[in-house]
Amino acid sequence: MWVRGRRRAVLIAGPTASGKSALALAMAREQDGIVVNADAMQVYDTLQVVTARPSDAEMGLAEHRLYGTVPAATRFSTGQWLSAVRAVMESADPGRPLIFVGGTGLYFDALLNGFADIPEIPAEIVLQVQQEIQALDGAQRLALLQREDPETAERLKVADPQRVIRALAVKRATGRRLSGFQNQHAAGMLGDFLVERMVLDPERDVLRQRIALRFEQMFGGGAVEEVVALRSLQLDPSLPVMKAIGVREIGEWLDGTLEREEAIALATIATQQYAKRQRTWFRNRFGDWPRRGLAGAAP
Structure with missing residues (x-):
C-alpha cells in the first residue's frame, strides 16, 4: 500500500500473551501485509510452542518472516536481526505494509532509532x-x-x-x-516509511490469567516434546534459547525433580514476571505510543 509514495510499517509491541500475533495476522490478511517477527526468542528453531511462535497453520494464512529461522545453537544479536530486517525490506514488494510484531523492546528501539554495531562477543x-x-x-x-x-x-x-x-x-x-x-550508533531504518505504532496493554489481572492458561495449554500441546528435542542437542547452557521460559521448568519435570503442576506454576510465575518487566520497559521507553487493550480472544 502506498501513501504519498511512502512505504508503510506497523509496529505492534506489548507483553507476552497480549494477543499481538493474532492482531498482526488479522491486519496482514486485511491489508496484504507481511508479518515480521520482532521477538528475540521466536527467531530460533526447535521451540515453536514454548516461545509461543505462530503455528504453521497461522503462518499459512499470511506471509511471515524471521520466525524460527535461526538454529538453536546460535547467539543471535540485535545487529543480526536488523540485517535480516534489511533483507526483508529489500526483497518485499514496497506496496505491501510490513507489520513488525513482538515483545523485544530493544528490537523496536533499534529499528526506529538505530543500534550500535558491536562486535560479536566470545x-x-x-x-x-x-x-x-x-x-x-x-x-x-x-x-x-x-x-x-x-x-x-x-x-x-x-x-x-x-x-x-x-x-x-x-x-x-x-x-x-x-x-x-x-553513542556512535547508526540511524534507524524506518526514516522513509509512514509508521504506525501501538503497544498492547491489557489489564494486569486479565494478562495474568491468559499467561496461566497459555502455559497449561503449552505443556500438553507440544512444549514437552520440544524441550526433549532441545536437550538432545546438548547445547551450551548459556545460549539464549536455553533460557527460554519453560525450558528449565519442563526439564526439571522430565528429570523428576518437579511435579507437573509445580513446573507449570513456576513457568507461569516466571512468565508473569517477564510480562511485568516488558510492560515497565514499554512504559518507560514507548510512553508516547498509543495504547490498546486486549487483542484476540485466545492466549
Whole structure:
C-alpha cells in the first residue's frame, strides 16, 4: 500500500500473551501485509510452542518472516536481526505494509532509532562475567559496572543482570565501553516509511490469567516434546534459547525433580514476571505510543 509514495510499517509491541500475533495476522490478511517477527526468542528453531511462535497453520494464512529461522545453537544479536530486517525490506514488494510484531523492546528501539554495531562477543567471556556476578546483589553489580563503564552504569536505573553482563563482556572483549558504541550508533531504518505504532496493554489481572492458561495449554500441546528435542542437542547452557521460559521448568519435570503442576506454576510465575518487566520497559521507553487493550480472544 502506498501513501504519498511512502512505504508503510506497523509496529505492534506489548507483553507476552497480549494477543499481538493474532492482531498482526488479522491486519496482514486485511491489508496484504507481511508479518515480521520482532521477538528475540521466536527467531530460533526447535521451540515453536514454548516461545509461543505462530503455528504453521497461522503462518499459512499470511506471509511471515524471521520466525524460527535461526538454529538453536546460535547467539543471535540485535545487529543480526536488523540485517535480516534489511533483507526483508529489500526483497518485499514496497506496496505491501510490513507489520513488525513482538515483545523485544530493544528490537523496536533499534529499528526506529538505530543500534550500535558491536562486535560479536566470545561466549567464554560472557560465561566468565556471568559466573563473576552470579553471587552479587544489585548494588554490587552496579558498583562493578561503575568501575568499568560508569556511563552505562549511570544509564541503568536497575542493575538488571543481563544488561550488566552485556556491558562488562563488551568492555572486556573489545577494550571499549558499551556506552561508547551506543553513542556512535547508526540511524534507524524506518526514516522513509509512514509508521504506525501501538503497544498492547491489557489489564494486569486479565494478562495474568491468559499467561496461566497459555502455559497449561503449552505443556500438553507440544512444549514437552520440544524441550526433549532441545536437550538432545546438548547445547551450551548459556545460549539464549536455553533460557527460554519453560525450558528449565519442563526439564526439571522430565528429570523428576518437579511435579507437573509445580513446573507449570513456576513457568507461569516466571512468565508473569517477564510480562511485568516488558510492560515497565514499554512504559518507560514507548510512553508516547498509543495504547490498546486486549487483542484476540485466545492466549
